[in-house]
Amino acid sequence: MPASSNRGAEIYLDGVTKRYPTSLALDDITLHVRAGEFLTLLGPSGSGKTTLLNLIAGFIELTAGSIHLDGRRINDVPVHKRGLGIVFQHYALFPHLTVSDNIAFPLTRRKMPKEQIRELVNAELATAGLSGYGKRFPRELSGGQQQRVALARALVFKPEVLLLDEPLGALDKNLRERLQLEIRRIHREVGRTFVFVTHDQEEALTLSDRIAVFNEGRIEQVGTAQELYERPVSLFVAEFIGESTVVPETTGDMAWVIRPEKAKLLEPHSEVPGGCLTADVMIQQSVYLGSGWKHEIVLPDNTTGVVRSDRIPDSLHGVNIPAQLTWHPSEVTRVSAPKRT
Amino acid sequence: MRTSLPTKIALWALAVVVSAWLVFPSIIVIPLSFTDKASLVFPPSGWSPRWYERFFSNPAWTMALGNSLLIGLLVAVLATILGTLAAFSLRALRNRSLANALKLGLLAPMIMPGIIIAIGLYALFLKLGWVGTLHGFVFAHTVLALPFTVIAITVGLAGFDAQLEQAALSLGANPLSTFFWVTLPNVLPSMISGALFAFVTSFDEVLLSLFIKSPYLNTLPVLMYSSVTRNTDPTLAAAATLIMVITTVLVITGLILSGRKKHASVL
Known part of the structure; x- marks a missing residue:
């Protein structure tokens, strides 16, 4: 059983693979979850993020690879002895x-004295803002309250690692945002390692110290929100996190990933600032958002993109206006992008 | 769509007629059991509790009632234990087609004509020397009762969220405590309802019992059947009323329990 130290455990996943009879759910995952960090596993459904969480939890068995918790190999440790929340x-x-x-x-399973259990439970109820709800049954609580109870139950025995499997997925938007902040605060206060699964990129950006982006059983990239946004290593990451315009290079299999605020729109054939690259685009429509403009554009290959700007030349106002898209290579990333068919 | 008044009246009238048709033959034994005449004439001309007095003062009837209650109780316990084991194993089986085949086998006694089971068991019991024994009755009735407990507990398990077991394990409960502290309490209502149906199945069973009874061991329905072929005094109606009251109360309790389980799983 983990001692109640005031830090989380670190998790080492080495070559973790999960193969089912007809599919490869996880393909050779190597990942280091740092002690006390908030790491989010982000990806579309079926990308393997929940499978990885279930492997760490011990609900399913590895096909290959190993999982170490603070240096202790836990591959063959049964769920009830892993001590994870x-x-x-x-x-x-x-x-x-x-x-x-x-x-x-x-606490009862750990044979803790009754008096101590009562104190700890009451303290958790108070923290969750549910004092006075102790004698109710779960079905008498709202969804948000039930999830607060579930969080309290998973934290009361002070696990070094908390695994959260889309915990806010069943809640409505307002409640989800409130609980996001609450989870963030809890993470700061308890200082344990949190591994959080979600398919919602905004949620991942709000909560995480680092994010691991999953695609088809593999990790595409691990990094802070800023790293993923500014330096995506693949087209998948670029398109999964934030908005962007993807401009394929005329030769080769590479493409420029241009974030909306890193691009400028100019009149056709006007002079381009030194060192900048350009592409011919069509402005489909421009929307005024108060803080600036948002332009939806179409590229010659019929893909769409988004550009944000403070203001644009009057000649570019309207629907279906030809324009030049320009960007500076140092402010954007280049990723491998096989030509689309 | 609104139903017009004449249609409503016609539908209600039809419903009343069909209900009466279904229930009347059973209900009629109640007034018959309180008749003051020594024959099963309906409607009775006067009222008397004497047939109940006769029922409870005749050792043949009370012994048969005692046997039926004892056998029913043992069948309920045995069928519930076996049904629970079967339902949990069926759930745990990875090979779903094998599980479905096994389930069909378990439910076979419900589909198989009773007379076939009766003849088969009789031949078997003659060989084993189980005819007219308590364990013979319990064994035979359990064959018929098992499908009911398997169905009730399978339905209960289907409404049980297996993630609760994962949660319990993650909170430090070993597999055995998880079963006793989490799984069992949530499946208990369906186990009880299965047990009640098992008891009722045994309690009013006639066909198998006719084959495997002996002059020394009789159940209540068997004694009623043999007494109706000899004489038809209203003690029979009193016995029938007793069986009806007991089974009705148990079946309704069982239905309420299984209904509540379904309701709870929705929440």
Whole structure:
């Protein structure tokens, strides 16, 4: 059982592979989750992020590779001895137990004295803003309240690692945003390692110290939100996180990934600033957003893009106006992009 | 769409007629059991509790009732234990087509004509010397009751969120405590409802019992059947009323329990 030190554990995943009879769910994943960090596994559904979480939790077995928790190999350690806290998308609260008994469950299993359990449970209820709800049953609580109870239950035994599997996926937008801030605050206060699964890029950007982007059973890139946004290593990452315009180079299999605020729109055939590259585009429409303009553009290959600007020449106002897109190579990234068919 | 008044009246009338048709033959034994005449004439001309007095003062009837209750209880316990094991194993089986085949086998006694099971069991029991024994009755009735417990518990398990077990494990409960503290409490209502149906199946079983009874071991329905062929005194109606009350109460309890389980799983 993990001691209740005031830091999280680090997790080393080395060559982690999960093969099912008909598919390869995870393909040779190597990832280091640092002690105490908030790492998000981000990707579309079926990309392997939940499979990886289930492997760390111990719900499924590895096909190959190893998982180390603070230097201890846990491949063959059963779930109940891993001592990790887990928060599920649909809360997984025990319907036959009261809120208090749900939170007390991990402590009862650890044979803690009754008096101490009561104190810890009450403290958790207070933190979750649910004092006075202890005697209710989970079905008598709203979705947000149930997820708060689930969080309390997963944290009350002070696990060094908390795994969260799309915990906000079943909640409406307002509540989701409130709970995001709450999870962020809890992470700061308890200082444990959080591994968070989501398919929502905004949620990942809001919460994480670092984000691992998953695609088809592999990790495309691991980095801070800023690194992923400014220096995406692949087209997939560029398109999954934030908006961008992708301009293929005329020769070769590379393309420029241009973020909306890194591009400028000029009148056709006007002079281009030194060192900048250009492409002919068509401005489909421009929308005024108060803080500036947002222009939707179409490239010659019929892909679409977005440009943000403070203001543009009057001659470019309107619908379906030809223009020049320009950018400076040092401000954007170049990624491998096989020609689309 | 609104239903017009004449249609409404016609539909209600039809519903009342069909209900009466279904229930009347059973209900009629109640007044018959309180008749003051020594024959099963309907409607009775006067009222008397004497047939209940006769039922409870005749050792043949009370012994048969005692046997039926004892056998029913043992069948309920045995069928529930076996049904629980079967339902959990079926859920755990990776090979779904094998699981479905096994399930069909478990439910076979419900589809198989009773007379075939009766003849088969009789031949088997003659060989084993189980005819007219308590364990013979319990074994035979369990064959018929098992499908009911398997169905009830399978339905209960289907409404049970397996993620609760994952949650319990992650919170430090070993697989055995997870079963006793999380799985079992959530499946208990369907186990109880399965047990009630098992008891009722045994309690009103006639066909198999006719084959495997002996002069020394009789159940209540068997004694009723043999007494109706000899004489038709209203003690029979009193016995029938007792069986009806007991089974009705148990079946309704079972339905409420299984209904509540379904409701809970939706929430």
